[in-house]
Amino acid sequence: MRIALIEPDLQHAKLVDRLIFAGGxxxxxxxxxATFLQRATDEFFDxxxxxxxxxxxxxxxxxxxxxxxxxxxxxxxxxxxxxxxQIVAALHAGADDCLSKPVRGPEMLxxxxxxxxxxxxxxxxxxxxxxxxxxxFEPATFAVSFREVTVTLTPKEFRLALxxxxxxxxxxxxxxxLETVWARRRDAKSRTIDTHASRxxxxxxxxxxLGYTLSPVYxxxxxxxxxxxxxxxxxx
Numbered sequence: 502m503r504i505a506l507i508e509p510d511l512q513h514a515k516l517v518d519r520l521i522f523a524g525g526x527x528x529x530x531x532x533x534x535a536t537f538l539q540r541a542t543d544e545f546f547d548x549x550x551x552x553x554x555x556x557x558x559x560x561x562x563x564x565x566x567x568x569x570x571x572x573x574x575x576x577x578x579x580x581x582x583x584x585x586x587q588i589v590a591a592l593h594a595g596a597d598d599c600l601s602k603p604v605r606g607p608e609m610l611x612x613x614x615x616x617x618x619x620x621x622x623x624x625x626x627x628x629x630x631x632x633x634x635x636x637x638f639e640p641a642t643f644a645v646s647f648r649e650v651t652v653t654l655t656p657k658e659f660r661l662a663l664x665x666x667x668x669x670x671x672x673x674x675x676x677x678x679l680e681t682v683w684a685r686r687r688d689a690k691s692r693t694i695d696t697h698a699s700r701x702x703x704x705x706x707x708x709x710x711l712g713y714t715l716s717p718v719y720x721x722x723x724x725x726x727x728x729x730x731x732x733x734x735x736x737x
Contacts, residue, residue, distance in 0.1 A: 502526045502617060503544075503631075503667065506550040507537050507563070508579070513603055517550065524610040525677065527667040533554050537660040542572045543632050548616060550577045552602070553591070561594035568595070575616045579604065633666040634727055635712075636705065645705060651675050657682050661694075662701045663713065665725040674722040698723055 504526050508514040514530050525671040529546070531537040533556035534695040537549075549567055551560045560578050570575050578596040580587055584587040588599045598612055631638040644651050654662060660682045664673060677692055698715060707713040707725065713720070714726050 502529050502549040502695050503558060503612070504548045504550060505531065505541070505546040506539055507531045507534055507549070507560075509533070509554065509556040510553060519611070520604065520606045520609055520670075521613070522671070523606070523711075524613065525680075526613070534560075534566075536557050538563075538566060538570065541567065546571060546574065546615065548575045550579065550600075550613075552579045553581075553587070560596070561591070564595040575619070577612065583653045600672065607658060627737065631663065631666075634669060636662075638666075638667060647705065648711075650706075654701070654704060658697055658701050658704070661697050662705060665701070665723065666724070670724070670726050672718045672721055672724040676722075678722060694723075 504521055506514060506517055506521075506528050508530065509532050511532075515534075518530060519529045523567075529540070529544075531540070534551070535557055535708045537555075549627065549644070550565075551563060553560050555563045556728055564576050575597050576595065577598045577600055578591045579600050579602040580591065581602045583599060590597050600612060601607060631640075634675055637649055638659070639645070643654065643656055643664075645659070645662060661678065664678065664681050673695055675691065682694075682697070693707070698717070701707070707711075707715040709728055712728050712730070714728065714737050716724055718724050718727070
């Protein structure tokens with residue numbers, strides 16, 4: 502599940518991000534609602550978690566704007582030491598749930614899963630594509646478009662590529678890859694993952710000179726990294 506987090510507090514954002522990642526989800530952090538709303542016009546998110554003060558606007562004002570872009574978007578609001586009147590106001594403003602800040606890991610993940618079940622997470626037809634780092638993923642056809650090129654992947658290659666891009670700059674364990682790509686089949690051999698990673702690297706041209714590196718993490722899994730443009734140009 503792709504989760505957007507609006508949290509001006511960077512330390513608390515790191516905590517939430519680690520918990521969401523541990524729960525098997527992907528977190529995209531924003532410090533203001535404006536940056537989130539701009540990204541939401543191009544990318545789909547399954548859930549919005551927002552601080553009551555979203556960096557530039559109150560969450561009560563952000564919720565309707567977010568749902569005008571992503572209809573039906575589930576929203577969880579973070580409130581520091583919430584009083585009953587604050588919780589009631591948040592729910593009346595459109596929040597689906599409220600959570601006390603700082604968050605507690607098991608409770609937050611349980612509430613995220615509950616919202617996931619209630620929402621059903623059915624993407625509208627015009628939101629079935631993911632655009633990440635210059636690559637556009639089309640689940641209906643397993644096609645990926647980048648730099649005016651479109652390639653078709655196998656279903657497992659597609660799921661692996663999307664998993665890696667959703668976790669850009671973070672290592673993804675072999676166990677998580679097996680659960681996500683091979684539907685929890687533990688009998689898939691290690692070299693099978695290596696073969697698919699090699700094919701994804703080749704088909705999507707994940708090479709340093711083109712801005713990406715896909716590297717094995719010894720004893721753990723794989724990591725996809727984007728190379729800053731200034732590095733590619735030698736800083737000129």
